[in-house]
Amino acid sequence: MRYGPAATAVNAQALVAIQYSVLSFSPGECIVKTIPFLLLSELLILANSVSLAQGPQRQQQPPQQSQRLADGGTREVLISILIPSLPDAPFAATVRTEWIRQLPDGSSITLKNHRAIARDKAGRIFQERRTLVPDDGKSESGISQIEISDPVSHRLYICVPQELVCQLEEFSAPPFAHAPTAATTPKHPGGPTEEDLGQQSISGLETVGSRETTVIPTGQIGNNGPILVKREFWYSPQLGVNLISKREDPRFGIQNFEVTDIILRDPDSKLFEVPAGSKILDLRKPPEISVPPAPSN
Numbered sequence: 001m002r003y004g005p006a007a008t009a010v011n012a013q014a015l016v017a018i019q020y021s022v023l024s025f026s027p028g029e030c031i032v033k034t035i036p037f038l039l040l041s042e043l044l045i046l047a048n049s050v051s052l053a054q055g056p057q058r059q060q061q062p063p064q065q066s067q068r069l070a071d072g073g074t075r076e077v078l079i080s081i082l083i084p085s086l087p088d089a090p091f092a093a094t095v096r097t098e099w100i101r102q103l104p105d106g107s108s109i110t111l112k113n114h115r116a117i118a119r120d121k122a123g124r125i126f127q128e129r130r131t132l133v134p135d136d137g138k139s140e141s142g143i144s145q146i147e148i149s150d151p152v153s154h155r156l157y158i159c160v161p162q163e164l165v166c167q168l169e170e171f172s173a174p175p176f177a178h179a180p181t182a183a184t185t186p187k188h189p190g191g192p193t194e195e196d197l198g199q200q201s202i203s204g205l206e207t208v209g210s211r212e213t214t215v216i217p218t219g220q221i222g223n224n225g226p227i228l229v230k231r232e233f234w235y236s237p238q239l240g241v242n243l244i245s246k247r248e249d250p251r252f253g254i255q256n257f258e259v260t261d262i263i264l265r266d267p268d269s270k271l272f273e274v275p276a277g278s279k280i281l282d283l284r285k286p287p288e289i290s291v292p293p294a295p296s297n
Helices: 042-054
Strands: 015-024 031-040 091-102 108-119 125-130 143-150 155-160 165-170 193-202 205-216 227-236 241-249 253-263 279-282
Touching: 193 227, 205 241
Parallel strands: 165 279
Antiparallel strands: 015 031, 091 108, 091 253, 108 125, 125 143, 143 155, 155 165, 193 205, 205 227, 227 241, 241 253
């Protein structure tokens, strides 16, 4: 953390504003946020003034500013398209993400990214994770990590290519079941309402559309009025993946996900290899605990 030159004028109300960035990783996406906090410099400047008045003039050392912990702030996780470990349904594609948040003053924030995904005949899954960047055409969305899941060897690698480090975890693919349609979804009192949107072809694949509407009653999560949440899905039974997913939620804004550039063949096997030269941190092993030797008599 870097500070600017210390103020020399006496100002009892002086505040020094400092910012720092939090980089948040998650299974969803990676977001960089800048959170401001304040350091009160009043006491430092007043103490320096007293020394000037009481003693002879001499070269003054710049006052040292105290550091304080940055309390508060939030961490947000954006959950993207979910890809099941479905065998005999290979493909490669690009997931395009758009996140629009309306602010109380009427302005908005729009972030986007795109990332590569792939699945082979064995059900192994490759996914890039990229940072969300402003929708201004000036920022490049860099790769923050890659994930390789293998339902046969039961391994999950989460790698940071820039650091050449991979963490290895146990992986068990959950049982796969095709997403229910609006007509087959059971209705529960107070639960979401389902609407059948029919069928449409997306990138040459047949999809089934549905819209889910949920009303969060007043007071359920501390809200002073009902909250309306809408979700829309266009599901491909052939791939077992939503090719289009939309969510409108006043708490989190508008989230749009779209699977494009679909290639229906076995992807390059090199995608499912960890980056060459990577250090593997095997989290499947129990942690090593050193026991101090017993004291000798």
